[in-house]
Amino acid sequence: MRRPSLSVIGLVLCCLALAAPAMATQPAPRPTYAAEAIPDPAPSQPVPPHQAPAGPDAGDAVRRQVSDERVFSKTVTCFYGPNLDQGQARRLCSQQARGRLLDDAAASLAHDAALAGAGLSTQDLRAFVDSLLSVAVADEEIRQVPDGLAVRLTLRAKTPQSGLAERLAAFAANPQVRAAALAETATRDRQAGEARMAAVPFGADREFRAKEMQNEMREDAAFAARRVVPGMSMANVKELLGDPPALKQAVIGPETYVCAGYGKIWVVFRDGVVSCLRTRLDYVQRYGTDCHCAGNYATILKND
Known part of the structure; x- marks a missing residue:
């Protein structure tokens, strides 16, 4: 077998020396996977609870915390003779309770900053407050007693949640609105006065309790006589x-x-x-x- 010549061996060694730097700079191949996970972007920082996001709705959120609504309640007891039926007694007691509820509401709202600064007369203030009230029956009891009917009625009223300043401005600036409110309140006051006159002329609360006591006494007596x-x-x-x-x-x-x-x-x-x-x-x-x-x-x- 012939041995390679020294010239050939030297040529091969020279080629290997030249190829080594190029191979060293080539990156190693990456392994292949079916799918590579992509890292999630960094989560956004939450807005602290005490900081509302800025924007056009920020003012609305603050305004919603302020309400013009006021709530009033009045319980009235009325006693009527045997000449009235339950429907008449309830209507009359409701008119009387409505008048007293308006008295309380007007006295309370007279101290409101907006109303106090409006310079309304007592009648105008009463009429304006009357126009604000939304009234409903919260509780009622009608009891037949030997000498007539006893009625105990609770009315609940509330004012609108918003728009008090606008309503007050319209009332003060518009004579027709003011006149209509005064007329409606005068009608209610007249009805309340007539209802008071129709009631038996003595303390209704005391009479209601007196009638209850009389009934209880009769019941006690009958029970005792039996037992x-x-x-x-x-x-x-x-x-x-x-x-x-x-x-x-x-x-x-x-x-x-x-x-x-x-x-x-x-x-x-x-x-x-x-x-x-x-x-x-x-x-x-x-x-x-x-x-x-x-x-x-x-x-x-x-x-x-």
Whole structure:
């Protein structure tokens, strides 16, 4: 076998020396994947809760926090004689309640900065406030009592949520708007006055409660007459009827009497047990008291 000549070997070594720098600068091939993940862009920084984004809606967000709305409530109790039906009684009491509700609303809004600076007269202020109110019935109770009808009515009113300044400017600048409001309020005031005249002329709240008490007394008396019998102990009666609103005591000879008043009935105890039930106590001079089971027997319902 022939050996390569030295010239040939030198030529090969020279070529390898020239190719080495070029191979060193060529980058290594990247491995291939089915898909390469693309990193997400950096998330935007959230707006802190206390900072509202600037823009045309920023002022609206602030204005929505301010409201002209005011809320008023009035409860009125009315009593009418037997000549009125429930519809008439409710209408009259509603008119009376509406007038008193307007009184309260006008007195309250008179201190509002916008109204106080408008320089309205008392009548104009009342009429303007009346034009603002949106009134609804919040609660009502109509009760038939022996002498007529008792009505308890609660009205609730609120003013518009916005536009108070615009309404006030229109009221002050437009004579027709002002005249219409004054006329409407005058009508309501007249109706409220007529309603007060139609009611029984005494304190309605007191009368309502008085009628309730009278009914309760009749119910207590009927219940006691049915359930309480002679021989029952004080503890038994108290458990049945509760504490008596009225109480009297007397000592007649060796016997001790206690008279417990429950509405329109008296339970008379002798020595701790029921001796009689009577519709009223009867004073007897020889006893020097009215707490006993003697005297007018027409007043005695049950006796031992």
